[in-house]
Structure formats: C-alpha cells, structure tokens
Amino acid sequence: MRYVIISVLILLLFSPLVSAQGEFLFDLAAKSQSDGAYVKHWSAAYPPDPKADIIVYSEAKNMAYKRLSALGFVYAVYDPMDNIVAVEKISSFKRSYDPNIVYYTLHPKDDWIxxxxxxKIVVFDMVDREAYDENVSSDPFAIGINPDMYKTFYDTGANAKDLGVLRELGVPAARAVLNFKIDKNISIxxxxxxxxHDVRFVDDSTDRIIGEKLLIEVKIDNNYKDDAQIKLAMLVDNSLVSTKDVTVKGLSTSNITFDAKAGKIGTFKLHFGADTNDVKYRNAELTFTIKNETDSTRLELPKITITGMNVNKEFAGVGDNVIVTVNLINNGKTGNKTITVYSNREPIGSSEVELPYLEEKSIEIPVTLKNTGINKITVSDAPALFRNVFVQDGGTSATGQNTVLTKVKENSLKLSMVMVFLMFAGMLYYVRNKLKEEIPVNALSQGISNKPEENKISDIKIKLTNQVEIFSSKIKKILKKKPRG
Incomplete structure (x- = not known):
C-alpha cells in the first residue's frame, strides 16, 4: 500500500497542472518583445550555433491574488539522449492584474548532437495566500499602526517577502513541454x-519628364538581431541602373534612396535584386512613364530659382562698371524671368532669362555704382544672397585695390616715424602729470624739501626736453635723406 501511495504522489507531481484561475501559454518565439506580443519561430529548428537564439515565450494570466502575483518559471532542457543540457529559473513579480510574461533565451552549443x-517547464506560484490573509490587514485602523509598511506593500509589494507573503519555491501551478530540433543544415x-518593400518615387509621382533626376526610396526590414550587410541592385526592365552597399541594423527598418536620370521616353518597370537569398520582396516593383515636357501635365508654371550670385569687384570708384553673376535653375515649365539687381534696395540693372525645365544657367548683369561708401548688392527673389562693394571717389586701380591702402603702403616709413614721435610725446605727457600728482608725506617734510623737489622736477623736464630735441633732429635728418617720389 505504501508503494501505491508513493506512485500516486509521483504521478501527481509529474502530471500536468492547470490552475483554476490561471491561463498559460508557452511557445518558441523568433524574438523578444517588451509589449507582451511575441513572434512565433518560423520552424522550431536551429543549428548548433551559439549565435542562434532559442527563445521560450512564457505567459501566465489571472494568477494575481489580491492584485499580487509572484511566479517562478523553471526550465530544464533535455537532449535526444534524455540528458539535461541546460537549466534556468526566472522569477516574475507583479503588483497588478497584468499577466506575467517571461522570455527564456537559450544558446545551443557547438557540440550539441x-x-x-x-x-520541460514548471511554473510555481510563490504567493502564500493563507499568510497573506493572516499577516496583511486591509483594516484602516490596523494600517494606521504601521502606515509606511502598508504603503510600501500596497504600492509596490517590495516588502512582501519580509511580511511572509512569499514562499521560497511555491506550489506547482502549471507544467508544459516544448520540442525543438537541432539540425546542422538549418540557418539561424x-x-x-x-x-x-514599398518602393516609390520620393515625390510619389510616376509621371516623369525626360532629363530630370529621379529619387527612388525603398524600405528594408531586418527581422533578425544581427546586422545585415547586402549589395542591392536597382534595375529598369532587367537592365542594371545602380548598385548600393547597404547595412541594415538588427531588428530595424532602413530607408534606402537610389538616384537615376530619366534618359529615354517610354513606359518602364523598376525592380530590385540582392546578392543574398535572405531577401524577400513585397510591393518591390514600380511602373512609370517618361514623357517630353510638352506632353506632361505635371508641370503647370515655370519655377526659376536663383541659386547663387557674385560680383567681380569688392572695391570700385564712382561710375565704375561692376559685373554681377547670377546662377539660376528652372524646376518648372519652360519660361522667362526678369532678374533685377539692387544696390542698397535701389534697382540699378536687370536682365531677362529663358530656361527650359531643369536647365541651369549663369548670366552676367553689368551695373554702374554711383553712391560712395558700402553698396549692398542683392538680386530679385533672393535677398539672403548679397555682396558688399566699397565705392570711393578717385577711382580704383586696375587690380581693384583700395587707393587709400595703397597710399598708406607707399609712405610706411613716414607713418612709422610719426607713430614713434606720438608715442614719445605721450610718454612725456604721462610723466609730467604723474609728477604733478605727487603729494608730500607731511607738512614738516614738505617745508624742508620744497626747493629740492622743485629742482628735481626741473632737472627731469630739462632732460626730457633735450631728449625730444635730439630725437626730432634725427627724424629731420632721416626725412631729408629719403628721396621724394
């Protein structure tokens, strides 16, 4: 009889358990997600490669007792010879009615057969319901005895173990078995x-015009954790147009942009290829038509835009001619535009230009500057583009140099002498004022030394005057020796 009872207990221990209030789900997942949803693994087969992730998704619902759930998930992995190759325990604690969700990630070994x-999975319920009812009160009077303790317990449950509410292991609440395959011929x-997927023109128009630049965007999803490096090829009617080396981060989406030029009239089909079989395609083809500008209904008006401007001089004389160069492009229908040049917001010249669709052109507009000083040169519709030209009386040199600076450079020696003389005179002025500001220490010393101090000051003045005269005579001699040009 004793052996019968033991056998029954063993059967109970290893038979599947289903909690009266719990709902459980176990499966092999392709990747871990924090939102509770999971992606089922595509084959449940893995290579003996440590880079492979064998992810076990475990979910337990309706296991909360008085808004508290604490579960222990125990995993034991058995090989085909029924030997254990991995063991893991993961706990899940929640102070809410949310389900307990656990991801167990197992990495196969190189030597796995x-x-x-x-x-084999066993879920343990670690909440001791009887201890909860005995040790934790819901009466406000009892809570008032130790409000901090109850506040922590009811807010987060962080002290549940201290209150004896949690068991060390718990009672089995559910069991499950999942199978997977190890196969050397399987890819991770x-x-x-x-x-x-989702190839498109950036402007979402399949009505193209000959000669224009085409920008094509395509999305690539990487559904695995490792980064992917591939070479993409863009083809039009099976003719290679462009290639691009692409790196797509793990578990992310990349937007890839290709560019091309519409070089031939007709209807074409655009599609893609790759240097690996790992790429699948969805909405990856695009049919479009290239027309002449006159046959297209996409363009309604000219769109001539100024892209740059410059002047050929930064210094000029009154009445001199200055050439203003303006760069333009037409992103619309063929048309005309009048370009006006302004100096300090006053119009001083203009020119008319005609541009076909997508044509770029530079035009030169000669203008005459009559106002002295700084002339801010701008062009119509582009006030942010400007150049400053300094205009002065007396003209400008052939090289466009400033005549004032030229005169200064020609008389640099005389200018240096004048600067030295002014510095010396300033020193003399400073010394004289400094001597005047000196105050006697006391009346007695002032009475005794008035005359000697006056003599000292006079001596200093005489010496400084003599030095100035000597320095002045030297400057005069130097100026006489320099030939006049």
Missing part, C-alpha cells in the same frame, strides 16, 4: 530575414 530536444536566419 542533432535530433529532437525537449524543454528566418526565411524572410530581410524584407524589401
């Missing part, structure tokens, strides 16, 4: 690891 593996990547 091929075959079917088993993951999903069959749709890379998904190329």
């Amino acid at each position: 091929e075959g079917i593996y088993k993951i 990547y999903p069959p749709d690891r890379l998904l190329l």
Whole structure:
C-alpha cells in the first residue's frame, strides 16, 4: 500500500497542472518583445550555433491574488539522449492584474548532437495566500499602526517577502513541454530575414519628364538581431541602373534612396535584386512613364530659382562698371524671368532669362555704382544672397585695390616715424602729470624739501626736453635723406 501511495504522489507531481484561475501559454518565439506580443519561430529548428537564439515565450494570466502575483518559471532542457543540457529559473513579480510574461533565451552549443530536444517547464506560484490573509490587514485602523509598511506593500509589494507573503519555491501551478530540433543544415536566419518593400518615387509621382533626376526610396526590414550587410541592385526592365552597399541594423527598418536620370521616353518597370537569398520582396516593383515636357501635365508654371550670385569687384570708384553673376535653375515649365539687381534696395540693372525645365544657367548683369561708401548688392527673389562693394571717389586701380591702402603702403616709413614721435610725446605727457600728482608725506617734510623737489622736477623736464630735441633732429635728418617720389 505504501508503494501505491508513493506512485500516486509521483504521478501527481509529474502530471500536468492547470490552475483554476490561471491561463498559460508557452511557445518558441523568433524574438523578444517588451509589449507582451511575441513572434512565433518560423520552424522550431536551429543549428548548433551559439549565435542562434532559442527563445521560450512564457505567459501566465489571472494568477494575481489580491492584485499580487509572484511566479517562478523553471526550465530544464533535455537532449535526444534524455540528458539535461541546460537549466534556468526566472522569477516574475507583479503588483497588478497584468499577466506575467517571461522570455527564456537559450544558446545551443557547438557540440550539441542533432535530433529532437525537449524543454520541460514548471511554473510555481510563490504567493502564500493563507499568510497573506493572516499577516496583511486591509483594516484602516490596523494600517494606521504601521502606515509606511502598508504603503510600501500596497504600492509596490517590495516588502512582501519580509511580511511572509512569499514562499521560497511555491506550489506547482502549471507544467508544459516544448520540442525543438537541432539540425546542422538549418540557418539561424528566418526565411524572410530581410524584407524589401514599398518602393516609390520620393515625390510619389510616376509621371516623369525626360532629363530630370529621379529619387527612388525603398524600405528594408531586418527581422533578425544581427546586422545585415547586402549589395542591392536597382534595375529598369532587367537592365542594371545602380548598385548600393547597404547595412541594415538588427531588428530595424532602413530607408534606402537610389538616384537615376530619366534618359529615354517610354513606359518602364523598376525592380530590385540582392546578392543574398535572405531577401524577400513585397510591393518591390514600380511602373512609370517618361514623357517630353510638352506632353506632361505635371508641370503647370515655370519655377526659376536663383541659386547663387557674385560680383567681380569688392572695391570700385564712382561710375565704375561692376559685373554681377547670377546662377539660376528652372524646376518648372519652360519660361522667362526678369532678374533685377539692387544696390542698397535701389534697382540699378536687370536682365531677362529663358530656361527650359531643369536647365541651369549663369548670366552676367553689368551695373554702374554711383553712391560712395558700402553698396549692398542683392538680386530679385533672393535677398539672403548679397555682396558688399566699397565705392570711393578717385577711382580704383586696375587690380581693384583700395587707393587709400595703397597710399598708406607707399609712405610706411613716414607713418612709422610719426607713430614713434606720438608715442614719445605721450610718454612725456604721462610723466609730467604723474609728477604733478605727487603729494608730500607731511607738512614738516614738505617745508624742508620744497626747493629740492622743485629742482628735481626741473632737472627731469630739462632732460626730457633735450631728449625730444635730439630725437626730432634725427627724424629731420632721416626725412631729408629719403628721396621724394
């Protein structure tokens, strides 16, 4: 009889348990997600590669007792020979009615043999309901005895173990078994690891005009954690147009842009290729038509835009001619535009230009500057583009140099002498004022030394005057020796 009872207990221990209030879900996932949803693994087969992720998704609902749930998820992994190759325990604690969700990630070893593996899962409920009812009060009078303790417990449950509410292991609440396969011929990547999709023109128009630049955008999803490096090829009617090396971060989407030029009239189909079989395609083809500008209804008006401007002189004399160069492009229908040049907001010249669609052109507009000083040169519709030209009386040199600066450079020696003389005179002036500001220490010393101080000051003045005269005579001799030009 004793053996019968033991056998029954063993059967109960290893038989599947379903909690009266709990709902459980276990599955092999492709990746971990924080929002509770999971992506089912595409094959439940993995290579013996440590880079592979065997992700076990575990979910338990309706396990909260009085808004408290604490579960222990125990995993034991068995190989085809029924030997354990991995063990893990993960706890989940919640102070809410939310489900307990756990991801267990297992990395296969290089020496794992091929075959079917088993993951046996046991979920333990660690909340001691009887202790909860005995040790935790919901009466406001009892809570008032130790409000801080109850505040922590009811807010976060961080002290649940201190209150004896949690068991060390708990009672089994559910069991499950998942199978997966180890196969050396299996790739760690999903069959749709890379998904190329939603190709489009950046301006969303398939009505193109001959000669224009085309910008094509395509999206690539990487559904695996490792970064992917691939070479993409863009083809038009099976003719290679462009290639691009692309790196797509793991578990992310990249927007890839290709550029081309509409070089031939007709209707074409654009599609893509890659140097790997890991890429799948969805909405990856685009049919478009290239027309002459006159046949297209996409362009309604000219759109001539000024892209730059410059002047050929920064210094000029009154009445001199200055050439203003203006760069333009037409992004609209063929048309005309009058370009006006302004000096300090006053119009001083203009020119008319005709541009076809997408044509770029530079025009030169000669203008005459009559106002002295700084002339701010601008052009119509582009006030942010400007150049300053300094205009002065007396003209300008052939090289456009400032005549004032030229005169200064020619008389640099005389200018240096004048500066030295002014510095010396300033020193003399400073010394004289400094001597006048000196105050006697006391009346006695002032009475005794008035005359000697006056003599000292007079001696200094005489010496300084003599030095100035000597310095002045030297400057005069130097000036006499310099030939006049």
